[in-house]
Each structure stands twice: as C-alpha cells, then as structure tokens.
Amino acid sequence: MLRIGLLTSGGDCQALNATMRGIVKTLAVKLGDELEIYGFENGYRGLIYGQYRRMDPADFSGILTRGGTILGTSRTPFKKLDEPTPEGIEKVPAMIETYRELNLDCLFMLGGNGSTKTANRLREEGLNVIALPKTIDNDTWGTELTFGFKSAVEVATRCIDDIHTTASSHGRVFVIEIMGHKVGWIPLYAGVAGGADVVLIPEIPYRMENVIRSIEQRMEMGGRFAIVVVAEGAISQEDAALPKKEYKKKVAARTSPSIVYDIAHEIEERSGRETRVAIPGHTQRGGEPDAQDRIFASQCGVEAALACLRKEFGIMIAQNDGRMETVPLGKVAGKLKYVDPHCDLVREAKALGISFGDE
Numbered sequence: 001m002l003r004i005g006l007l008t009s010g011g012d013c014q015a016l017n018a019t020m021r022g023i024v025k026t027l028a029v030k031l032g033d034e035l036e037i038y039g040f041e042n043g044y045r046g047l048i049y050g051q052y053r054r055m056d057p058a059d060f061s062g063i064l065t066r067g068g069t070i071l072g073t074s075r076t077p078f079k080k081l082d083e084p085t086p087e088g089i090e091k092v093p094a095m096i097e098t099y100r101e102l103n104l105d106c107l108f109m110l111g112g113n114g115s116t117k118t119a120n121r122l123r124e125e126g127l128n129v130i131a132l133p134k135t136i137d138n139d140t141w142g143t144e145l146t147f148g149f150k151s152a153v154e155v156a157t158r159c160i161d162d163i164h165t166t167a168s169s170h171g172r173v174f175v176i177e178i179m180g181h182k183v184g185w186i187p188l189y190a191g192v193a194g195g196a197d198v199v200l201i202p203e204i205p206y207r208m209e210n211v212i213r214s215i216e217q218r219m220e221m222g223g224r225f226a227i228v229v230v231a232e233g234a235i236s237q238e239d240a241a242l243p244k245k246e247y248k249k250k251v252a253a254r255t256s257p258s259i260v261y262d263i264a265h266e267i268e269e270r271s272g273r274e275t276r277v278a279i280p281g282h283t284q285r286g287g288e289p290d291a292q293d294r295i296f297a298s299q300c301g302v303e304a305a306l307a308c309l310r311k312e313f314g315i316m317i318a319q320n321d322g323r324m325e326t327v328p329l330g331k332v333a334g335k336l337k338y339v340d341p342h343c344d345l346v347r348e349a350k351a352l353g354i355s356f357g358d359e
Ligand code: F6P
Pocket: 011, 112, 135, 136, 137, 179, 180, 181, 232, 285
C-alpha cells in the first residue's frame, strides 16, 4: 500500500488540478487499489490543522481543464513558520505529526518559491517530500518552466491584444500592468506576443526619458497609439540605485495603488498624450489551463509519481533544456530565477524595436 498526501500552496494557477490528476492517474495505473490518497485542504494549513479529505482516483477525473485547485490553497509565509498559529499550535511539529499519524509515504507539494522553502524544511525534518514547480511567475530556480506560466502569458497577451483596438480608436497611450511579482517573465513574453511598444521589467531598470522618447519616436513614424507593458515589480534606474531600505520606504509612502499609475501619470504629464491604465490582475491566474500548460502539468505529475515509486524524495520536478528531471530541494529552495537582461528574447525584442526603457 502506498499512502500519499497532496497539497497546493501559495497563489493558485490554472494547471494545479491538471498536475494532481497527472500524479494520481500515474500511481493508480501502476498500483490499482494499493493506493491511499489524502488531500490536504488550503495548502500547508491543512497539514498544520489536520484538515484533509480521503480521496479516490475518481476525484481527479474530469479536472484536466479546470482552473484553480480542488483542494483550495493559502499562503503560509516561510518567515513565520516558527511562529505559532493564533491558537498556539507550533506549525512544523504539527505538520510532522499529521504526516506521521496518517503514516504517509510521500507528500506531494505543488507550490512556488516560499512553499518550496517550507517543503525543504519538512525534508530536513525527515519527511518524504516531492515538490512540483507551480507559479504563473515562472521564477522558480532550478527549472526553466513552471506550470501556470504559459496560461498566464495567454491571458496577459489577450489583454494586450484587446487594448490595441480601443487604444487605436482613441489615439491613446495605454499602460498595462502585468503580474510577475519580483520578476519580468510574464510581461516579457506577453509583451512580445502582444506587440507592445515598451516593456518595463524589474531586471532592466528604466529611465522615464527613454520611455517617453520611444513613445514619441513611434508617433513620429505614424503610430496613433502606444502600448506600454509594465511588470508589477518594474523599477526606475533612480530607484534601483537607492539602498534597499530607502526604496522600501518610498514604496510604502506611495499614494497611488501601484507603479503603473505613477508611470501613466508621468507619461501624460511629460508627453501631453492622453494616457490610460489597464490591469488584468488576477484574471492572469484564472480560467482554464491552455494546451501547453496541460501538457507540462501532466508531465510534471507523471514524473513526480514515478520519482515516488522509485523512492526518490527531497526533490523538485523540473524541466531543463527541454528535458524532464529532478533537482534536489535543498539546491532550489530560497532562490529566485530572474530574466537575464542579455537573454535571446530581450535581445530579439530590442531588435524588433521594443524599448525596455534602459537606452
Ligand atoms: O505569485 C503569483 C502572483 O499572482 C504574483 O504574480 C502576484 O504578485 C501575487 O501572486 C499576487 O498575490 P495575491 O493573490 O495574494 O494578491
């Protein structure tokens, strides 16, 4: 008998269910009735509070295309892991106890960076853990791809596409905020796919003069409108030069809801061009996984199940150079994967005339 636990942690994404289906289907095909499945509710919280469901392979049928997560999710910040819950429960010991009480052979954890750090901590405590790289942000170190990313790029691209028509009708500048937390993967990919004129990402700090100049150049060449894609973590060269503490203070003192509003305001002020903001927000994490994501999620699920069957624990499933592999959790936890400002896609985007505001 193989007893497994499943949990989904952190911000959700479109391909969580597809991934869990991949794990369970693979194990069910190999083990038949010799499989016991426990689904923890709302991420690590379910493991801490012992909130779980006994599940059957049938529960994972028909969910390949369903976005969100059938288990629910929550954020359990790693930096607060050693603080007790409001009820006074010590989190790590409680998680270990739940795992031991259920006599689990393996815990499958579908999560991003913070969640992977917690998974690594559980590994250090002696639990058998397999992590699967979930996040729309694609910022998980140790894998070139995370599930959720491709679907988010689709949604963000559709948003940029749709803004084109109204921007063109009114001859406006549109500043579109794209998710990605501290990295610029989604804005970079969606910016290229959506034909943006300017793409601002955290890895390439911008100067406002450069942004305005590229908008003006586009107008001089006969453009009626301009599309500026801005990562939620975009940063100016001036701010990037500030000591971290000072920058944090500046962000905390911001009166606008986010940097896009400041950028839009500055563009309108300095260029005199009517400027609007558009924010697809959490729609980028919503809806169905696209076909590419369904495939990658299924691959991750299969590889995780196979690793479990060969008793390879303390790992994260990854894809590198197009090949599926496992990487040690201890090696990936706590690191972020940034866009390389000199990577091919940035170079090619620049060749297409897309400005990153750095020159
Ligand atoms: O990590 C995924 C993500 O959508 C980021 O892109 C974004 O910064 C953050 O989560 C939003 O978090 P929340 O859903 O808690 O508002």
